[in-house]
Amino acid sequence: xxxxxxxxxxxxxxxxxxxxxxxxxxxxxxxxxxxxxxxxxxxxxxxxxxxxxxxxxxxxxxxxxxxxxxxxxxxxxxxxxxxxxxxxxxxxxxxxxxxxxxxxxxxxxxxxxxxxxxxxxxxxxxxxxxxxxxxxxxxxxxxxxxxxxxxxxxxxxxxxxxxxxxxxxxxxxxxxxxxxxxxxxxxxxxxxxxxxxxxxxxxxxxxxxxxxxxxxxxxxxxxxxxxxxxxxxxxxxxxxxxxxxxxxxxxxxxxxxxxxxxxxxxxxxxxxxxxxxxxxxxxxxxxxxxxxxxxxxxxxxxxxxxxxxxxxxxxxxxxxxxxxxxxxxxxxxxxxxxxxxxxxxxxxxxxxxxxxxxxxxxxxxxxxxxxxxxxxxxxxxxxxxxxxxxxxxxxxxxxxxxxxxxxxxxxxxxxxxxxxxxxxxxxxxxxxxxxxxxxxxxxxxxxxxxxxxxxxxxxxxxxxxxxxxx
Numbered sequence: 001x002x003x004x005x006x007x008x009x010x011x012x013x014x015x016x017x018x019x020x021x022x023x024x025x026x027x028x029x030x031x032x033x034x035x036x037x038x039x040x041x042x043x044x045x046x047x048x049x050x051x052x053x054x055x056x057x058x059x060x061x062x063x064x065x066x067x068x069x070x071x072x073x074x075x076x077x078x079x080x081x082x083x084x085x086x087x088x089x090x091x092x093x094x095x096x097x098x099x100x101x102x103x104x105x106x107x108x109x110x111x112x113x114x115x116x117x118x119x120x121x122x123x124x125x126x127x128x129x130x131x132x133x134x135x136x137x138x139x140x141x142x143x144x145x146x147x148x149x150x151x152x153x154x155x156x157x158x159x160x161x162x163x164x165x166x167x168x169x170x171x172x173x174x175x176x177x178x179x180x181x182x183x184x185x186x187x188x189x190x191x192x193x194x195x196x197x198x199x200x201x202x203x204x205x206x207x208x209x210x211x212x213x214x215x216x217x218x219x220x221x222x223x224x225x226x227x228x229x230x231x232x233x234x235x236x237x238x239x240x241x242x243x244x245x246x247x248x249x250x251x252x253x254x255x256x257x258x259x260x261x262x263x264x265x266x267x268x269x270x271x272x273x274x275x276x277x278x279x280x281x282x283x284x285x286x287x288x289x290x291x292x293x294x295x296x297x298x299x300x301x302x303x304x305x306x307x308x309x310x311x312x313x314x315x316x317x318x319x320x321x322x323x324x325x326x327x328x329x330x331x332x333x334x335x336x337x338x339x340x341x342x343x344x345x346x347x348x349x350x351x352x353x354x355x356x357x358x359x360x361x362x363x364x365x366x367x368x369x370x371x372x373x374x375x376x377x378x379x380x381x382x383x384x385x386x387x388x389x390x391x392x393x394x395x396x397x398x399x400x401x402x403x404x405x406x407x408x409x410x411x412x413x414x415x416x417x418x419x420x421x422x423x424x425x426x427x428x429x430x431x432x433x434x435x436x437x438x439x440x441x442x443x444x445x446x447x448x449x450x451x452x453x454x455x456x457x458x459x460x461x462x463x464x465x466x467x468x469x470x
Contacts, residue, residue, distance in 0.1 A: 224273025
């Protein structure tokens with residue numbers, strides 16, 4: 001292809017480029033732009049050609065108006081501009097993020113005749129970066145009460161008791177079903193206490209054999225048993241000045257219980273294979289999902305130890321007893337998992353949320369988090385729907401689908417009965433009734449008006465009042 005032919009097709013080539021291209025003369029007057037420039041800035045060719053490039057209000061444009069140098073801007077002084085991020089003002093007064101490259105243009109005699117700039121629109125990338133950074137900050141932040149989420153009355157009581165217990169140095173026992181977050185409560189106690197600058201050492205009493213457990217708790221001396229090649233500190237010595245968290249204390253062997261009782265009473269430990277006492281200053285937090293009183297009755301757990309560790313009992317409520325916290329927890333898990341996986345999942349559908357709100361959650365918060373891990377494996381875009389959730393959860397709830405608004409009349413008697421039952425269970429509380437029905441509070445309000453009901457009918461009725469109003 002000859003040079004003349006190249007000149008003929010050059011305009012087509014420039015208009016095909018996806019990056020915006022602008023050519024200016026030595027004083028900054030725009031002499032040519034391509035179609036991508038029009039798309040990025042919103043200016044048509046007839047509007048922009050002949051105007052000064054300052055119209056774009058580039059935030060990195062460095063003006064050098066010293067007439068004696070003959071330069072209008074620093075591009076003509078320096079010769080090039082490479083991969084500079086900047087903001088341009090569009091015709092509709094919006095700022096767009098672009099990546100700019102520029103160079104001066106010279107004629108065959110080496111005289112500067114203008115400059116050319118290419119601008120890549122990176123607004124979407126900047127927006128995604130901002131969103132990712134926001135999610136990253138959310139992941140790094142400690143939501144709620146020292147990382148524990150909950151707005152229900154039961155959780156507010158838990159937070160108050162934990163705060164007060166942190167001011168004491170007495171032993172604490174955290175009671176609750178598996179998956180309720182007992183370890184988080186232990187961490188909150190440590191963070192709120194005067195010992196927060198000292199260690200919080202954790203050990204699961206059910207995870208080790210009896211011999212290994214004693215060595216882990218109290219340490220050992222060289223030669224105490226096969227494999228003990230040197231002296232080793234135990235967890236109590238490591239935690240000195242701070243906290244030790246004994247999880248699953250109900251599984252502690254009786255022989256170890258005797259030694260733990262001595263630590264509580266005398267504040268000393270003995271390493272395995274040694275008879276020397278070592279003083280320790282440790283606050284003990286224990287936790288269990290078992291009924292210790294029942295274990296005491298069966299002779300599995302020492303009664304004297306029970307009373308020594310049961311000084312400040314803190315009970316973490318199961319998720320089914322604070323169902324109003326489920327949407328809060330669900331949204332938190334959704335946001336965190338979406339960021340970790342980087343999937344384009346937009347949210348949680350109302351139908352899926354209704355199932356989550358009405359499931360009993362025997363595995364508590366841990367099971368709820370696992371349900372979202374499962375859902376993200378199945379959902380690759382859009383919103384999480386019921387069929388994305390674990391089948392056992394969906395099957396256990398058996399939600400009654402609500403008819404479409406256009407078919408309200410056909411299901412009106414059934415809807416009225418549903419609403420009456422929900423309001424009765426909620427004591428007239430419309431928000432709670434909405435949760436039970438899996439709909440919004442506004443929907444409940446509209447149905448109350450439509451069916452001629454009143455929340456007062458369901459609030460503390462006198463003895464003998466019919467259970468189901470008509």
